[in-house]
Amino acid sequence: MTRNIPFLLIVIALAAPFVLPGTYYIYLAELVVIYAIAALGVRQFLATTNQLVFCQSAMMAIGAYSFALTARQFGDGITGLFIGLVAGLIISGAVSMALIFPALRLRGPYFAMITIAFGWIVWRTAIEWTAVTGGDLGISAIPNFAAALGLPPSAQYVASLAVLAAVSGILWRIGNSAFGVLQLAHSVDTMALAALGVRVDHIRLIAFVAGSCIGALAGAFFAMHQAYINPNGFEVFDSVSLLVAVLIGGVSRQVGTVIGVIAIYIAPEFLHALDAYRLLFYGALVLLMLNFAREGLLRDNRSQIWRRPFHGTGAVGGLVSWLEELHPGPRHTHLKISGVQKHFGTIRALGGVDLDVRAGEVHGVVGPNGSGKSTLLDVASGLVPRDGGSVTLNDLKLPREGVDRIARYDMLRTFQKIRNFDTLTCRENVLAGIVAQRFRTSTFGIFRAMANRVATRDEERAQAILGSLGLAAHSDDLAAALPQGRRRALEIARILAAGPRVLLLDEPTSGLSRDERDEIARAILLCRDHGIAVILVDHDMELIEHLCDQVTALSVGRVIAQGSPQAVLADERFKADYFGGGERDVDA
Amino acid sequence: MEFALQTALNGFSTGAIYGLIAAGFSLTYLATRRFNFGLGMWVMLGAMLSYTLVVQIELPPLAALPLVVGISLVLGLAAEHISVRPFQSSKNDLWIVATLAVGLMLVDAAQLIWGKFPLAVDDYLGTEPWTVGGIRIRTQHVLTFTAVIAVFLAMHAFFRHSLSGAEYRAVAKDRVMAELMGINTRRAEQLAFGAAAALAGLAGFLVSPITGAEANIGTALGFKGFAVAIVGGLAAPRGVLIVGLSYGVLEALVSAYLFTGIRDILSFSIMIISLYILPFGIFGEPERERR
Numbered sequence: 001m002t003r004n005i006p007f008l009l010i011v012i013a014l015a016a017p018f019v020l021p022g023t024y025y026i027y028l029a030e031l032v033v034i035y036a037i038a039a040l041g042v043r044q045f046l047a048t049t050n051q052l053v054f055c056q057s058a059m060m061a062i063g064a065y066s067f068a069l070t071a072r073q074f075g076d077g078i079t080g081l082f083i084g085l086v087a088g089l090i091i092s093g094a095v096s097m098a099l100i101f102p103a104l105r106l107r108g109p110y111f112a113m114i115t116i117a118f119g120w121i122v123w124r125t126a127i128e129w130t131a132v133t134g135g136d137l138g139i140s141a142i143p144n145f146a147a148a149l150g151l152p153p154s155a156q157y158v159a160s161l162a163v164l165a166a167v168s169g170i171l172w173r174i175g176n177s178a179f180g181v182l183q184l185a186h187s188v189d190t191m192a193l194a195a196l197g198v199r200v201d202h203i204r205l206i207a208f209v210a211g212s213c214i215g216a217l218a219g220a221f222f223a224m225h226q227a228y229i230n231p232n233g234f235e236v237f238d239s240v241s242l243l244v245a246v247l248i249g250g251v252s253r254q255v256g257t258v259i260g261v262i263a264i265y266i267a268p269e270f271l272h273a274l275d276a277y278r279l280l281f282y283g284a285l286v287l288l289m290l291n292f293a294r295e296g297l298l299r300d301n302r303s304q305i306w307r308r309p310f311h312g313t314g315a316v317g318g319l320v321s322w323l324e325e326l327h328p329g330p331r332h333t334h335l336k337i338s339g340v341q342k343h344f345g346t347i348r349a350l351g352g353v354d355l356d357v358r359a360g361e362v363h364g365v366v367g368p369n370g371s372g373k374s375t376l377l378d379v380a381s382g383l384v385p386r387d388g389g390s391v392t393l394n395d396l397k398l399p400r401e402g403v404d405r406i407a408r409y410d411m412l413r414t415f416q417k418i419r420n421f422d423t424l425t426c427r428e429n430v431l432a433g434i435v436a437q438r439f440r441t442s443t444f445g446i447f448r449a450m451a452n453r454v455a456t457r458d459e460e461r462a463q464a465i466l467g468s469l470g471l472a473a474h475s476d477d478l479a480a481a482l483p484q485g486r487r488r489a490l491e492i493a494r495i496l497a498a499g500p501r502v503l504l505l506d507e508p509t510s511g512l513s514r515d516e517r518d519e520i521a522r523a524i525l526l527c528r529d530h531g532i533a534v535i536l537v538d539h540d541m542e543l544i545e546h547l548c549d550q551v552t553a554l555s556v557g558r559v560i561a562q563g564s565p566q567a568v569l570a571d572e573r574f575k576a577d578y579f580g581g582g583e584r585d586v587d588a
Numbered sequence: 589m590e591f592a593l594q595t596a597l598n599g600f601s602t603g604a605i606y607g608l609i610a611a612g613f614s615l616t617y618l619a620t621r622r623f624n625f626g627l628g629m630w631v632m633l634g635a636m637l638s639y640t641l642v643v644q645i646e647l648p649p650l651a652a653l654p655l656v657v658g659i660s661l662v663l664g665l666a667a668e669h670i671s672v673r674p675f676q677s678s679k680n681d682l683w684i685v686a687t688l689a690v691g692l693m694l695v696d697a698a699q700l701i702w703g704k705f706p707l708a709v710d711d712y713l714g715t716e717p718w719t720v721g722g723i724r725i726r727t728q729h730v731l732t733f734t735a736v737i738a739v740f741l742a743m744h745a746f747f748r749h750s751l752s753g754a755e756y757r758a759v760a761k762d763r764v765m766a767e768l769m770g771i772n773t774r775r776a777e778q779l780a781f782g783a784a785a786a787l788a789g790l791a792g793f794l795v796s797p798i799t800g801a802e803a804n805i806g807t808a809l810g811f812k813g814f815a816v817a818i819v820g821g822l823a824a825p826r827g828v829l830i831v832g833l834s835y836g837v838l839e840a841l842v843s844a845y846l847f848t849g850i851r852d853i854l855s856f857s858i859m860i861i862s863l864y865i866l867p868f869g870i871f872g873e874p875e876r877e878r879r
Contacts, residue, residue, distance in 0.1 A: 050680050102864040108681050109623065113814060114863055117856035120811065128849040236807075240688060247685065276700060283693030290682050290689075291674050 006255045013262065014161060023153060027225075028269060030157045033164050034221050035242065036261045040164075041214030043246045043257045044171055048183045048207040051108065054239045055099075055115040056215045058122035061234035062095055063088035063216025064223040065126065065133055068142045076143035085220050092216030093209055100208040104201045119236045126231035138230025142223045160221050167214055168254050178435045179449035183207075185421050185432040192419040195381075196436035196498045197407030202446050241265075244286050316460040318468035319496060319523075323530040326437070326499040331531035333359035333394065333501045335380075335411070340389035342372075342379050342557075349375040351557040352389065357502065357533040357550075362524060364548035364565065365537045368578050371554040373537045374416055377504045380535070381413040382406035393502065408440055410501035414508060418487050422480035426471055426490055429479050430462035433497030440498075462497065468526075469493045470519055485516030492523055502533045509540050521547060545569060553577070594723050595844045596837050601729035601798070603836015604736035608791045609813025610820060610828040611743065612784035617822040618760035619780035622672060624664075625684050626691015628810015630785050632803060634660055634792020636698050639707045639801040649712035656793045657786045664785020668778050691806070698803040706800035732794045739790065740829050756780070760823075808852060815859035820869050827871020 014033065017025040042056050071084030103114050126133045133139070146156035174180060185193045186203050194200045223229050241264055249260025268278060335357045342350040350372045357363040365373050379386040385401040392398065399405045403413075421429050431454065438458075439445035466475050469489045474482060479490055488508055495503065505524070509517040517540070524547055527534055538544055544551060544565055551568040553561040561571040568574055609631060616623040624630065634656050641652035671686035713727035747753040758766040759776040767773045791809070799805050812835075820831035835855070843851045862869070 046680070052681055052684055099860075106863060106867065109625075109684060110818075110863055110867065112625075112681065112684050113818070114860055116811065117815070117859050121853050121856050121860075124849070124853050128853070237692070240685070240692070243685065244689075247680075247682070251680075277696060279692040279696035280700075283689040283696070286689040287670055287686060290686050291670065 006259060010255065010258050010262075017157065018154065026154050026157050028266065030160050030225050032262055032265050033157070033160045034218050034225060035245070035265050036258045037160075037164050037167055037221070038215045038218035039242050039245050039249075039257045039261050040167055040171060040254060041211035041218070042242050043249075043251055043254065044214070045207045045211040046243075046246060047251050048187055049204055050187050052112045052243060053115045053208070053211070054112060054236060054243065055119040055122070056211070056242045057234045057236070057238035058119040059092050059096065059212040059215030060219030060222055060238075061122050061126055061231070062092045063219025064229050064234075065139070065219075066091045066216070067220035068139045068223045068229060069132070071143055072139075076148060078145070078148045081143060081145060081148055081224075085217070088216045088220045089213050092212050092219075096209045096212030097205070100205055104204060115239075116236055119239050123231055123235055126234060134230070136230060138228060139223075140228040142227050142229065144224035144227065156224060160225070163217060163221060167217070171254065174450050176453065177450050178439060178452045178454050179446060181428070181432050181435045181454060182439075182446070182449060184424065184428075188421040188423050189419055191403070192415075192421060193432070193436070194404040195407055195413060195415070195419070196433055196494070197404055197410075197412070197440040198436045199404055199440070199443075199446065206446065241282070244282065248285075248289055316457060316464050318464040319493075319526060320468070320530070322461060322465060322497065323499075323527075323532075327501070327531065331359040331501065333357075333531070333533045335502050335533055335535075336390075336392045337376075337380060338390055338392075340376070340379055340391065341387045342375055342384065343387055348557050350379065350386075353552075353554070353557070353559055355535075355552055355559075355562075357535055359501075359531040359533050360528055361549045362528050362534040362536055362547050364544040364551040365535060365554060366539075366541070366544055366551060366568070366574070366578065367554035370556070371577075372557040373554055374506055375557075376554070377413060377506050377535065377537060380406075381411065381504055383413075404440075407498075410499060411504070412495045412498055412500040412502070413504035414488075414491050414495055414506055416506040416510075418484075418491050420479040420487060420491055420494065423478060425476050425478055426466055426482070426493075427459070427462045427475040429490055429494045430465050430497045431459060433494040434458045434462055437497065437499040465493050465497050466490075469523055485512045485519075488512060489516070489519060489523070492520065496523070496527065500527075500532055502535070503527055504535045504537075506537050507539065508536070509538055509543060517543065541569060590723060591844070592841070594725065595840045597723065597725055598729055599837035599840030600833055601732040601836070602840065603833040604733045604829075605791050605795050605809070605832075606813050606816045606836055607829040607832025608736050608739065608787055608794075609809060610817035610832055611740070611825050612787040612791075613814055613817040614822045614825050614828055615787070616780045616784045617817075619756060620672070620777045622683055623687075623814075623822075624667075624672075624691075624781065624784055624788075625687040626689075626694065626806075626810065627784060627788050627813065628806035628808070629691035629694040630660060630664065630788035630806070631792040631795065631809050631813075632698060632801075632806030633663070633694055634789035635709075635796035635799070635801040635805060636702050636707075636792070636803075637789070638793045638796045639702070639709050642712070643707070643709055653790075653793055656789050660789025660792075661782045661786040664788075665778060665782040667785065668781035672781060673778075691810075695803050695806065702801065702803065704803065706802040708800055709796040711797045726798075728794075728797045732798070735790075735794055736829075739787070740825070743825065812852075812855050815855050815862075818859050818869060819862045819866075821871040822869060824869060824871035827869060831870065 014029060017029040038056050038060055042053060045051065045053055066088040067084040070087035071080045074080030074083050099118055103111060106114060127135055144156045145159045146153050149155065175183065182193065182198055182203060186200060190200050245260035245264040246257050248263055249256030249258065337353060337355040339352045339354060340350055341352055353376055355363065365376060367373050378384045380391055382399060382402045382405060390397055393409055393411060398409060421432060435449065435454065439449040463475055466472050469492065471486060471489055471493060474486060479487065482490060492508065508520050512520065521543060524534060524536065536548065548565045550563065551565045552559055553568050553571065553574040555577045560577065561568045561574045609627060612627055613623045637656045637659060638652060641647045641655055642649055667690050671690045672683045675683040675686060711726055711728040713731055717724040717726050718730065747757055755771045756776050758769065758771055759773050763773055816832045816835055817828055820828035839851055839855065842854060
């Protein structure tokens with residue numbers, strides 16, 4: 001219940017202008033509502049990608065100018081207003097798409113800088129392109145809904161409120177959908193999500209374009225509110241203010257964002273004595289806040305979906321029934337790696353490696369450190385592009401690059417350094433695997449995920465799969481809180497939940513106790529028995545001998561022995577290479 | 589033709605300033621993979637300090653120079669302490685906001701102390717331009733260009749031939765490994781940040797006779813310095829100088845022959861496009877992402 005108190009306070013604050021005397025409060029409250037809309041766009045992008053964006057006021061400018069110019073073309077009537085809004089959305093959508101599409105691979109400070117530069121360009125263009133924007137003089141006599149309908153100015157405030165409610169409602173609904181799971185997972189570990197086959201680029205792109213369109217919408221209402229726009233309200237500094245509002249309120253909840261906006265935009269109105277010190281005041285506030293209340297005023301690490309209480313019925317089966325449900329009947333998987341090469345600079349990591357795995361087979365890869373085992377998995381899974389050779393799955397040539405692309409062929413991997421969604425619970429980790437499996441295949445799967453809630457059955461399935469790997473007791477613990485061995489089990493549980501046909505395991509038992517190792521071994525055998533083709537890289541020769549049907553021994557990127565585990569482990573060259581004593585050609 | 593040559597020569601000195609600021613970015617980038625987003629404001633601070641020391645207190649420029657650089661260094665170290673250090677492990681890159689916030693505070697403080705109007709600083713080597721082969725060139729342009737080249741040579745010598753320089757390069761290459769080798773990475777990072785502020789202070793000292801000292805000159809200078817650092821390659825200080833000089837000339841010619849308004853739009857567009865097609869810059873080498 002205490003969770004709802006901030007929300008109630010906001011409702012009261014936004015309703016207050018209706019009863020307060022004069023129009024000043026309405027004016028002020030409308031401004032806050034408009035900035036809150038824009039800030040929700042920023043929050044949404046930040047919460048999905050953990051990336052700072054400094055061009056929201058540029059998006060507001062695009063929305064404001066497009067709206068004002070278009071609405072004027074179509075007369076000041078209500079139709080013109082709607083056409084103006086649509087124009088703002090379309091133009092900002094197109095511009096933000098053009099901006100983000102090439103920037104998908106840029107991260108952190110580079111991306112922040114791109115957005116700053118873009119914000120600057122838009123602002124300068126508004127000043128210089130006088131023929132269209134009116135330059136510093138700007139555009140005046142911008143129509144609004146209240147005037148067009150012949151209603152008092154407070155009607156325009158109601159319209160802005162309705163937009164705020166609609167935007168925040170839609171964002172809330174999406175956060176609650178299956179897409180919300182992916183969104184949250186994306187913010188925690190993008191690579192781990194890509195390894196489940198999810199188009200992480202699309203998630204980022206959608207988050208940016210949606211955030212920008214929301215900004216443009218706010219910009220249009222800003223133009224209506226002011227009835228006059230010029231480049232002044234759209235400087236890079238204004239974007240910084242919006243971002244600071246989001247950070248002050250706390251990224252985890254929309255309510256926090258609105259509170260942050262109120263704090264940033266209302267306080268100065270009542271502190272006119274501070275005008276000369278405004279930036280000093282902001283700067284100090286930001287530094288204090290970042291230093292002492294990192295998570296913002298409203299701290300909450302979990303989004304809507306995760307707080308939903310879970311009442312499992314136990315009626316859904318675990319791993320076995322999940323694997324059978326995904327692939328009923330016998331399978332004919334055949335992964336063929338032939339002549340694969342990889343160089344890092346002048347170092348040869350793989351010099352033409354051949355390897356075959358079929359459904360229901362465990363293929364071990366052994367060799368000393370630096371022999372190319374991990375590189376082989378990296379190349380096969382698309383994490384690093386191969387320089388030569390080919391990888392085919394059932395005669396289908398797999399792409400050269402892209403973990404998520406290859407994962408969509410149901411070829412999934414674990415990482416040598418365990419990757420889980422650390423700040424999500426174990427059940428949510430597995431749930432992310434199931435959701436990824438459901439929605440990754442089609443191009444528009446992400447949009448389907450937005451429209452669908454997480455099925456209770458999927459939550460129960462996640463619980464049951466945890467049980468199959470001995471993690472039932474941990475289902476509500478954060479992944480980061482698990483001991484090492486359990487974390488590995490969780491990673492495998494999540495990957496299996498995502499339904500692999502081919503499973504690539506990179507040293508799954510390193511650092512595990514005997515019992516933990518045996519648990520992993522049982523899971524691998526289970527996979528084998530259900531027709532999954534497994535490639536297992538490990539240093540545990542007992543495990544290799546026990547589990548594998550075929551073994552390949554690598555040395556300095558080349559195959560030196562291949563065959564049954566007994567034959568390879570007894571091979572003289574392998575023994576000399578692996579256990580030392582013999583001659584090694586290069587120390588890689 | 590003479591006009592073009594003169595414009596280009598002036599462009600060299602502005603370009604040298606961009607190169608200097610860009611070197612500040614790459615210095616901190618190499619040591620910490622971070623940089624001061626408000627670095628341009630530190631250039632402004634250097635310009636303001638130069639005005640106070642040279643015009644108000646009437647110190648000889650040669651005596652003012654070490655003071656400007658020293659004050660920038662000390663303030664830079666202090667700023668690192670509150671705006672970068674605390675966010676070492678934050679996943680949101682909060683240091684970007686924090687360093688920007690410090691920059692904005694500097695702008696406000698400068699307006700309170702020095703007012704809002706541009707203050708004139710005379711060329712340090714005399715206001716009478718030199719004439720070489722019919723081309724008149726301001727002494728400040730010559731001084732700026734020479735000083736920047738000297739600074740780059742000094743930095744090169746420091747990193748190649750001194751022990752501290754080697755330690756710094758070790759931190760830049762692999763922070764964890766350097767730490768294991770007993771290098772005080774914390775100090776190297778802090779110093780890099782302070783040194784960037786000092787370079788910015790120097791840039792402000794050199795640029796103030798050209799642009800005048802004004803609270804708002806920093807933003808554009810800083811972001812253009814960053815643009816130059818990106819195009820040249822953050823990890824390649826030498827490339828940064830070359831790109832800075834070329835960009836200065838390009839910008840001077842564009843504003844002389846097209847119109848001034850397009851100048852900033854041009855520079856930021858170049859930066860965005862360069863980040864798209866050459867994320868590591870012309871002279872930088874791609875670094876492999878660590879897993």
